[in-house]
Amino acid sequence: MNAGNPDTPENEHPEDAQDLDKPIDLIHKSALPYRPRVGEALDLHVDLNIGVVLGRSDSFHRKYRAGGLGMIGGVAETSDDVLTSLMGMPVKLDLMSPHVMLVAGKRGSGKSYTLGIIAEELALAMERREIEVAAIMVDTVDVFRQMVDPNDDQIDLLKKWDYESRGFPVNVYIPRRTYVGLPDEVKKKARLYPLSIGPKELTVSDWGYVLEKGGTLSTTMENLISEILDSVRKGYALDSGEHVSLKRDFSIKDMIRCIETSPSIEGLFTPATRMALIQRLKRADRMGIFHPGGTSAQDLAIAGQITVIDVAPLGSDAEAVLAILTNMLCRQVLTYRMAWTDEGTSAREELPPTWLIIDEAHTLVPRSGDTPAKDAIIGYAKLGRRFGCSLVLCTQQPSAVSDDAISQADLIISHSLSHDNDIRALQQRAPAVLPDQFRDKVFISSLPRGAAIVFDQTTENKRGFIMQVRPRLSQHGGTDRLSGLFEAVKLLIPEGADEVELVELPEEEESVEVEEIIEAEEDLALEESGEELPEVPRPPLKLSKEDWQVLDGWMKDYVQKLFEEQKQEFSITDEASPRVEEPVEEPSLSDVEIVPVSEPEIDASAVLVKKFGPVSKELLSKATTRKILYSKASHGYLFTSEKDHRETISVDRIDTEPLILINWVAAGISSSGLELDQLIHEDGFTFVCFRGDGVRVIFSVGSSESKICAPVVIVGIDRRVVASAADRIRSSLHKPE
Ligand SMILES: Nc1ncnc2c1ncn2[C@@H]1O[C@H](COP(=O)(O)OP(=O)(O)O)[C@@H](O)[C@H]1O
Ligand SMILES: [Mg+2]
DSSP states (O other): OOTTOTTSOOOOOHHHHSOTTSOOOOOOGGGOOOOOBOOSOOOOOEETTTEEEESOOHHHHHHHTTTTEEEEEEEOOBOSOTTTOOTTOEEEEEOSSOOEEEEEOOTTSSHHHHHHHHHHHHHHHHHTTSOOOEEEEEESSSOSGGGGSBOGGGHHHHHHTTOOOOOOOEEEEEEHHHHHTSOHHHHHHTTEEEEOBOGGGOOHHHHHHHHTTTSOOOHHHHHHHHHHHHHHHHOEEOTTSOEEOOOSSOOHHHHHHHHHHOHHHHHHSOHHHHHHHHHHHHHHHHTTOBOSSOOOHHHHOOTTOEEEEEOGGGGGGHHHHHHHHHHHHHHHHHHHHHHHHHTTSOGGGTSOOEEEEESSGGGTSBSSSOOTTHHHHHHHHHHGGGGTOEEEEEESOGGGBOHHHHTTOSEEEEOOOOOHHHHHHHHHHOSSBOOHHHHOHHHHHTOOTTEEEEEEGGGTTSBOEEEEEOOOSBOOSOOOHHHHHHHHHHHHSOTTOTTOOOOOOOHHHHHHHHHHHHHHHHHHHHHHTSSOOOOSOOOOOOOOHHHHHHHHHHHHHHHHHHHHTTOOOOOOOOOOOHHHHSOOOOOOOOOEEEEEOOSSSOOGGGSOEEEESSOOHHHHHHHHHHHHHHSHHHHHHHOOSTTOEEEEEOOEEESOOHHHHHHHHHHHHHTTTOEEEEEEEETTEEEEEEEETTEEEEEOEEEETTEEEOOEEEEESSHHHHHHHHHHHHHHHHSOO
């Protein structure tokens, strides 16, 4: 039955979890201020113990019952017939199988708020361990990032619904340029990560979109771009005879250098054309978002995690960047999911079923005209469900969104609309019957904020109905101090100054940081597939008092600058932030214990073997290797300079005793002329450290079911020394045991 989503955990006995004989509590009238009387009888998919069920067939629902449903609101219409009235029934949305949803409504009608509700319910269902998905929310106006904080602004409303406010731990990706300018503590505590796009991801027409802000470049310029891309990919010769070698990954600066130095480009294009493109590329570089090794779908789609992509700091460049990012995201998510499912392997190991939630989608998938994201979104809408992926599109102008995308929607939630063509678009596309009363322009344009007409394709011969969206548990939008901080960063890097160079992160450091995140998330995913699942919901991470002090310091500088420049009046209150009162300590991730070893022989029983849930051999080895490379203590031991080289030898066995494997690997390394130095215990792993002339070596052990692996990492400054040490270790490990 659950064919559409092979990764949804089985949950056939939800009855154990709750008493299904208890009749459902209706939502109190005081929580539903708007309750129009609707003449036509209402007949929905109702489970008397649960409420109105959206997005599920009867048979699917009989199997899963309460499992994987999200509470999104209540039926808010009355009927002449008391017996059939569903007034006050909770409305539960299926989150187990994939959906394509459209959320429509004019500005201020509550669309983004409703998207937030969907994200909250995904997070809650994951905390209850009923589903395991990744949710990526694309935020253009700074409204979803605030999900970390409880919704304390609507406490009274929450009371009426019998809810308590709370925050959710969301990861927030912000443009790399903003990220680089922020203090480290803030990045860490506010769970901020750098968002970047690798220039190699962009096609010629994508470049046109970026460089001309949504327009297209002249044919000559396009030819020039195409020439540059070709040259930097394949390499090109200089006048001096020197060859600029092939680059698999490159920066905008590399592209500019190519225009400036390639004789063949000089021969083909006029100085004016070259200059014009250089200027545009410099401008694009200053956005601080294009950077080699950009963010990938695998960074963003993390099982169990809500990820917010906040492009608001990009201002007027947000739209073009977002289109390119969304294109990449849709294509990557879909191809990963397709590739893995075809192989018959569980796709979850590489990329979980993903919910892509896109606010203000009409700019990305317009009815007329093209954007870099249009085809990719339509493709995702059409194919995604087959691979467990969901899409939620939100728009204030349903008439301006491509029909190819809207026609895929199996669920539509429409808030108030006021334009005739938008109302018509809704009528044409509603996947269920639209009663005459709802077609009335006055009716649909006077729906109050938070009220919506809901259409569900699984009950397509039945009519749409009025729902009041429930209040948010977490904060929706509003300015937080981070907003001010993002602005402050902008000020630190003056706009328009041509020579401005971005503050570059040291290459090594940054890649480690990002890898660390991936690695940490991977570990989480690995552990979650095992038996020992943490029972307690993860607490929202808040900034500590010290972080806020840093932030406030920054804000003061910012305000000072504004005053100096007489730009505008600005005042901040001296009132302490409520957040300062209860600093929540981030749980310390791991304790590190370092044990020096003086004997030449290893005590294998002192080496911890990290146990993973059931995973493939490759993933086991990859996760253990990553741990060695990116844990702080082992990284510090191995890498002493940026120029270090490294080699990795993977060792894995099935049904081998850990003690035997540890002794054997240690003996192999020792016999290659290295000396046992120390053991570092961290996080259930032990890093066994060896030292030799100009090289450092670590191995660590991980196991999963009957599989065991002990990857060996060799690092040193001289490539040849590292290679020869690796060869010696390899050959001694390949001897029969
Ligand atoms: N279901 C709701 N319950 C309570 N308040 C709501 C609800 N929906 C929206 N609001 C309020 O209306 C404001 C605007 O909603 P929002 O979703 O941001 O509008 P838009 O449709 O422009 O995205 C929100 O900040 C929130 O205060
Ligand atoms: Mg909005």
